[in-house]
Every structure is written in structure tokens, then in C-alpha cells.
Amino acid sequence: MNERLFAFVGGNQGRWKVQEMKTLLGPALEEIERIEVVSGPGANAEAKWRLLGVTSHERYVTRPEKTDLVSRQEGLGREASTCAALIPIRKNAAWWAMTQDERREVFEESSQHIQIGMRYLPAIARRLHHCRDLEIQPPFDFLTWFEFAPGDAKAFDDLLAALRATPEWAFVDRECEIRLARKE
Amino acid sequence: MNERLFAFVGGNQGRWKVQEMKTLLGPALEEIERIEVVSGPGANAEAKWRLLGVTSHERYVTRPEKTDLVSRQEGLGREASTCAALIPIRKNAAWWAMTQDERREVFEESSQHIQIGMRYLPAIARRLHHCRDLEIQPPFDFLTWFEFAPGDAKAFDDLLAALRATPEWAFVDRECEIRLARKE
Numbered sequence: 001m002n003e004r005l006f007a008f009v010g011g012n013q014g015r016w017k018v019q020e021m022k023t024l025l026g027p028a029l030e031e032i033e034r035i036e037v038v039s040g041p042g043a044n045a046e047a048k049w050r051l052l053g054v055t056s057h058e059r060y061v062t063r064p065e066k067t068d069l070v071s072r073q074e075g076l077g078r079e080a081s082t083c084a085a086l087i088p089i090r091k092n093a094a095w096w097a098m099t100q101d102e103r104r105e106v107f108e109e110s111s112q113h114i115q116i117g118m119r120y121l122p123a124i125a126r127r128l129h130h131c132r133d134l135e136i137q138p139p140f141d142f143l144t145w146f147e148f149a150p151g152d153a154k155a156f157d158d159l160l161a162a163l164r165a166t167p168e169w170a171f172v173d174r175e176c177e178i179r180l181a182r183k184e
Numbered sequence: 185m186n187e188r189l190f191a192f193v194g195g196n197q198g199r200w201k202v203q204e205m206k207t208l209l210g211p212a213l214e215e216i217e218r219i220e221v222v223s224g225p226g227a228n229a230e231a232k233w234r235l236l237g238v239t240s241h242e243r244y245v246t247r248p249e250k251t252d253l254v255s256r257q258e259g260l261g262r263e264a265s266t267c268a269a270l271i272p273i274r275k276n277a278a279w280w281a282m283t284q285d286e287r288r289e290v291f292e293e294s295s296q297h298i299q300i301g302m303r304y305l306p307a308i309a310r311r312l313h314h315c316r317d318l319e320i321q322p323p324f325d326f327l328t329w330f331e332f333a334p335g336d337a338k339a340f341d342d343l344l345a346a347l348r349a350t351p352e353w354a355f356v357d358r359e360c361e362i363r364l365a366r367k368e
Contacts, residue, residue: 001319001320001321002317002318002319002320002321002322003321004317005319041319052319054317054318054319056316056317057280057281057282058283058284059243059284060284061283061284062283062284062285063283063285063286065283066283096241097241098241099242099245099246099247099249099250100242100243100244100245100246100284100288101246101247102247104284130317132240132317133186133188133238133240133314133316133317133318134186134238134317134318134319135185135186135189135225135236135238135318135319135320136185136186136319137185137186137187138186
């Protein structure tokens with residue numbers, strides 16, 4: 001298995017308890033009680049669903065942007081980060097038909113995706129997983145996992161609102177949002 | 185299964201007969217007699233090996249470059265294209281640690297990968313398959329499949345020599361080359 005593969009296993013088991021599930025666009029995911037985040041394919045007969053994605057190299061950041069991000073961001077698993085969110089999204093055919101320069105133009109020059117995320121560092125930690133080039137038919141293109149402290153939940157709402165107001169989001173054709181709390 | 189998934193199934197069956205197998209860098213692939221190119225995962229108990237990859241959106245071309253490519257290139261499956269080559273390559277960690285702007289700089293501004301390929305259109309048809317973000321642990325990052333007429337075999341050799349002489353190729357840490365002829 002690809003060592004960068006992660007599974008988000010939805011069902012009635014797992015360390016993360018669902019607080020709220022929303023469907024912003026496209027079909028809903030089946031309701032679940034808990035999510036377990038595992039390294040590898042996460043085969044689990046008791047799961048209601050299982051979303052797979054791989055972490056990968058960055059597609060859009062430039063070196064100065066990356067240096068800035070790396071200096072500010074913190075990793076997953078912080079003790080105080082008892083809140084999490086899983087946001088699976090799919091982008092439409094028009095997005096994928098664009099060339100790299102066109103996608104970068106929408107992503108950053110028009111939408112400031114990187115700059116918006118930067119404003120919430122280090123409070124909001126994130127890990128992006130790519131699904132589009134898996135061998136399975138992926139229901140989403142990206143799975144983003146966020147972790148933050150309860151006191152930063154309002155900041156996280158602001159981050160989502162800012163991203164969803166960008167020109168980039170016109171290319172999103174499926175989006176779900178699952179908010180979670182850590183329960184050992 | 186991902187509808188962009190293709191399998192290169194190596195063994196003693198298939199439409200393409202091996203003329204020559206070369207290992208340019210890294211471990212060799214096991215010797216085979218034939219390759220079948222199939223849509224999907226290509227599960228086949230008789231195969232000696234099976235390489236999987238997905239076609240995907242372009243990572244480096246700009247819109248003017250893409251317009252130019254599309255106007256000149258021809259697809260696979262031409263009647264006269266009785267020669268083919270499969271070139272699996274892997275790039276090293278230094279390549280994948282670069283940001284998009286740095287990779288584009290090496291890929292095109294320094295190495296002219298797109299411009300070199302353009303010189304051999306429409307004679308040399310190609311299809312690029314990505315392996316790096318599959319859920320299996322991929323032995324290569326890319327599988328490129330080329331088709332051309334026997335009279336263009338020398339041009340194909342020149343294309344390979346030109347690409348291998350570029351700064352981009354310093355980042356290649358595994359490369360094999362399989363030359364094939366179509367046998368119905």
C-alpha cells in the first residue's frame with residue numbers, strides 16, 4: 001500500500017464523535033456517529049463508509065509561500081485540538097479542463113486560497129488528501145482534515161465562509177462537512 | 185474503478201510483442217514476451233507483472249502550450265503505428281520536495297520538455313499515466329506509452345536522447361524502456 005494513504009472510516013466506532021453533518025452541494029454522505037482516521041486502507045467490515053485519500057506534493061504553492069506556511073503551521077495531533085472537521089469536496093469538469101496556469105490564477109491570484117488559510121495559522125491545522133488519481137472511482141477529489149481547539153471554532157467558521165465566497169468555489173460541485181469532537 | 189485507470193500487463197500474452205527491454209537506472213523489470221494494454225485494473229493470473237496508472241489533468245502546460253499541442257498531436261491506435269514503447273520512470277525525493285514553480289522551471293524553462301515533445305508531433309503519439317497517487321505502493325511515478333510508425337523509430341530515439349540529456353532527467357532515479365511491435 002502507498003505509505004501516504006489514509007482512510008476516513010465512518011460508522012459507530014472511532015476516536016472522533018460526530019457533532020454535525022452538513023451537505024453543502026451534491027449528494028449527502030450516509031449519517032454516521034463516529035469517524036476513525038487510519039493510516040492505510042482501513043478495511044473495516046463495520047464501517048458505513050470509507051473515504052480514501054493520499055497526501056501528496058503541493059500543486060500550487062510557490063517557494064516563498066511554502067516557506068511562509070512551514071514557518072507558521074503546526075501538525076495534527078495537538079493535545080488541545082479536540083475539535084476536527086472533515087470536508088470532502090469534488091471539483092467540476094471545467095476545473096480539471098483548465099491548464100496549470102489557469103488553475104493557479106483562480107486558486108490564488110483570484111481566490112487567495114493560500115493567503116486565506118495562512119491567516120488562521122497556527123490555530124487551524126490541516127492535512128490535504130488527494131483522491132482523484134486513486135485506482136478506485138473516487139466520490140470526491142479532495143478530503144481535507146482540520147484540527148483546532150474549541151476556542152478556535154469561530155475562526156474555523158470564518159475560514160470556511162471566506163473560502164466558500166471565492167471564485168474557486170464556483171468549481172466545487174460536491175461538498176460535505178462533518179464536524180467532530182475527540183472522545184478517547 | 186477509476187475510468188481513467190489503465191493496466192500494462194506483462195507476460196506471454198497480448199497484442200504488443202517485446203522487441204527489446206532496457207534498464208537505464210534502478211532495478212530491472214522481469215523479462216516478458218508480450219504486453220497487453222487494458223482499460224481498468226487488468227487482473228490476469230498469467231501476468232508476470234502489471235503496472236497501473238491513471239491518465240489525469242496536465243500538471244505543467246500553459247494554455248498557449250496546450251492549444252499548440254492539441255492542434256498538432258494525434259491519438260493512439262493509428263493503423264500505421266505498429267511500433268510502441270513503454271517507459272516507466274520514477275523521480276527522486278528532491279523532485280517531489282520542489283514547489284510547483286520550481287518543478288515547472290526545471291521541466292520547461294530549463295529542460296524544454298514540452299517543446300522537445302512538440303518537435304516530434306504528430307509522428308510520436310503518447311499517453312501519460314500517473315502512478316504516484318494510487319493507493320497501491322507504486323514502483324514508478326509515471327508510465328508513458330508511445331506509438332509511432334516504423335519509419336519514425338529513429339525520430340523516437342532522438343526524442344528519448346534529447347529528454348535524457350535535460351536537467352529534468354537528473355531527478356529520475358528509476359527508468360526502464362520496453363520497445364514493442366504490434367502483432368495481431
